Amino acid sequence: MSACTGTGRLVRLALRRDRVQLPIWIAGSVLLLAAGAAAVADEFPDEAGRLAAVKGAGTSPAVLLMRGTPVGTDLGAVVNFRNFASMLVLAGLMSTFAIVRHTRQNEENGRGEMLGAGSVGRYAGLTAALVVVGAADLLLGAALTGTLLGAGLPADGAVAFGAATAATGLAFAGLAAVAAQLFQSARGANAFAATAVGVAYLVRGVGDALGERAPDGIQVTSAWPSWLSPIGWGTQARPFGEEVWWVLALPLVFLVACMAVAFAVADRRDFGAGLIPDRPGPAAGTRLLVSPLGLAWRLNRGTTLGWLIGSALFGLGIGTLGDTVNEAMTGNTGVTELLDQLANAGGATLVDTFYAAMMNVYGVLAAAFVIQALLRLRSEEAGGPAEAVLATSVGKVRWVCAHLACAAIGATALLVLAGAGMGVADAAVGGVTGVGPLVGAGLAQLPAALTLAGFVVLVFGLLPRLTVMLAWAALVLSIAFGLLGEIFGLPEAVRDLSPFTHVPPIPAAAVTAGPLVALVIAAAALTAAGLALFRRRSLAL
Template sequence: MGALWILYRQRLRRDRWQVIVWVLSIGMLALFAVAAIAKTFGDDATRTQVLQLATAAPAILVLRGLPRGPALDSFAFFEIFSFLGVLAGLMNTFMAVRHTRAEEESGRAELISSTAAGRWAPLAATVLHGAVANVLVAVATALGFMAGGLDPAGSLVAGFATGAVGFAFFGVGLLASEFFSTSRGANGISSTLVVVAYLLRGVGDATGQVSPDGTTMTAAWPSWISPIGWGQQTFAYTGNRWWPLLLPLGLWAACTAVVVFIMARRDVGSSVLAGRSGRSDARPWLRGSFSLALRLQQGAIIGWCIGGLATGLLTGSLGSAIQSSITSNPQVSSVLRGMIEAQGISMTQLLVAALFEVAGILAAACGLQTVLRLRQEEVAGTAEPVVAESVGRMRWLGSFLGLGAVSVALVLAFTAVGAWASLAASGDTSGAVDDVWQTALDQLPAALIYLALPALVFVVWPRATIPTGWALLGVGVILGIYGSILGIDQKLRDLSPFTHTPVTTSTGTDWSGGFWMLGIAAVLAALALAAVRRREVGTA
């Protein structure tokens, strides 16, 4: 117990600021969402119209949630819970990998295992640390909803549903750390699974059964294979069901048990999927700084491209399912016809726009991770020998920036290929089939901002690169994608690149914001390249 307590305190001290920021952000987001929804959609009649619009155009539900009635509390849960689940999932996967695979990768785990703590005390301390953090998330979320004036009983269910989603993904992060030999690989696959869970929940919500009045839905089966979907099934404020929380908690327990089973049979530092042995000499093509950057990042780029392709492939199958559900409900069809006539867009165009918002976030994250790799190479001490040769600092940074731009374009291209192929296979003849290429291009400027701005942070303030990079992306998503829901002032929302993403409609595309963002990204990249010549490369 003494070793367990010491290791647990070490984790608390190491993560004190990260946990505080995550927990407070999730709790405050719940509070702000309720306040904004109460202000923007102040009565049941307005909220009923919004829900009928959402069920009439189910593509909206991919980025929202499962409608369960027009009351303020259930409407708030519908609007914000899925995003709270994503935040809880990312927090937990990063935390789990940081205290398991990253520790083994650095060699610290082997040192601790050689002491009286042994092999199991570190794992027990990590599991305890994750459990406490998720309880704090649950409490903070519940208090946020309560402070917004929502029903306390339903707020407790909503809060603990968020915490339970966190538990599930903590177990996923632990299990990923057993399979992959690097923290980068474990983080990549576990965060991808968070996005997959979000999309599965969205598919289940969008293809569910709509009630006759168009204000409630019963989710389809894909929601039942998503931890975020399990949290939604609590029906907070309308049903207050606790039993669905057994599913994410069961996943957490099962993953932990499998981790114990695997750890008992492997050496410290090894993994289920062993990394390939390196060559004694480099291949002929591995002679330039760009090819080195590509070799270091190829696994991550492939992973993000697969995520983009999967997002695109959802378009055709999801569009067919949505069309079928609309056709079977005359009331929904009439509402949808009115909306399409008013906006001059098709159902498929709505769906493509919604899914490409997700693709834009994936592309931005891919570009950001390329810059973060620069900092990881510098801390590991492998960057200094590279720039000490003829490569130089500018060429080294420029190679990663070039690779980041290419990887961003590849993620969007794979998304477009998936969307085009799935729409063509489904027999869709609307103009959106050809629009997918333009829609993919529309996401490029915002994604490049998240390549250039973190690169400048890396040059000016190296130690802040990783936390600042992810914080910038998170804030950008909140302001740009969810800012209208949260009632955030337009001046603040305009700070997010996602707010200015060009939108393709039947009348064309306004690229004025896109050109401005491309210019800003170019200026930021040029400043980073100019400034990197004057700073030292080191491990601090």
């Protein structure tokens, strides 16, 4: 029996398991791109409007950090500028979650051991996962290419757009394959791989923000940090600009290198083990661990502290840009309109609009933290520790509420630190926004994050085996419908499905209590329904 025996059967099994998840990822990405292309055509029907928007974006480090570098002023170039980075992130997340789901998660829940008892080679599981995800990435790239061609955009740019998206997804598939060998739990592998996507996006953003502007004020040449990022490699293909085809070899070389490492580690480690095993706890526990709240805090402590430190540093960095944005962007209608769309505000000062847009980003980060913290419930249930905890006097509702409290308190602290850091930095560079309004702006994002928390609890109570997929899908759709809904030109009814749409754009607008109260009520209702469902169901592996 060879090391790859049984790969074909495992490919069919993986395709059956992902017959819903992967089509949703691909179809959702296609719909978002189609909406984004249509929105650009409606918003910038002439060359003059596109020229003004692109010139303004090229002089704003904040916009370059978020959106990437402009490559021209024709319709395809603006579609690329508005949508390309988002598509690369979606491809990376789709690939990482799928790879971990079919490798490390199978080992963690016992499915891999059962399959391995048959005629299955040592490399079959990993090979099958890479084949399925590779096919999904290629299909995604082809679908995006067809979408752009259907919008009447040039073929060369459409093919480069799709090929770069597929290649970026393949690069992150390789990275996730390595993570699945390094970490002993699916949660750890997913967290590492998803964090790698975020870091790659940030590194790409830093390189673009530090890039060299061309004399025409349109094109921007990225600085060297962009070349350290798989997402940066994708953007350097420059679809609808002067396409650079050889750059697409970089993610493929990275994939091959990661595959070599992953297979080498898989050949040397024990089944179910990882090179970075879970650390054993101390021989004697503290009194804090007697309560479910103390246990939940202990399990989430490291992750929470990392999020808090990152949010504070990020807040300090963003706060220093207020004065720069005000000086560089005043009078630039293109950038002002873009920030208005991101912040869902209008008529406010440019600095306040910029801070409101950044606070929306913090709201997304808080929601991501809450989801990650609450997914501990599912990993504890599937892995077995939940059964031991619930065998004591601790009830199901109390156990879930303990994790929910840790997630809510952590999200609150994250938003307070982000707002305070932004306010302190703004004051240090001569800004007048103030710490109080920015802390309030951060806290205004909390109800939206709690609404997604309620959704996670609902899914956990109703469909436990789909909790991870549905939780992250809800966040992605909330971002697409809410923060990017106006940019994509989505109908108002669709944008209203996102909790982020209903958050007032503070400090660019006055506080309105009605939408925030409605979000809190929705969060409470979702949570109560999820608790009731979980209380009545049996534990599920």
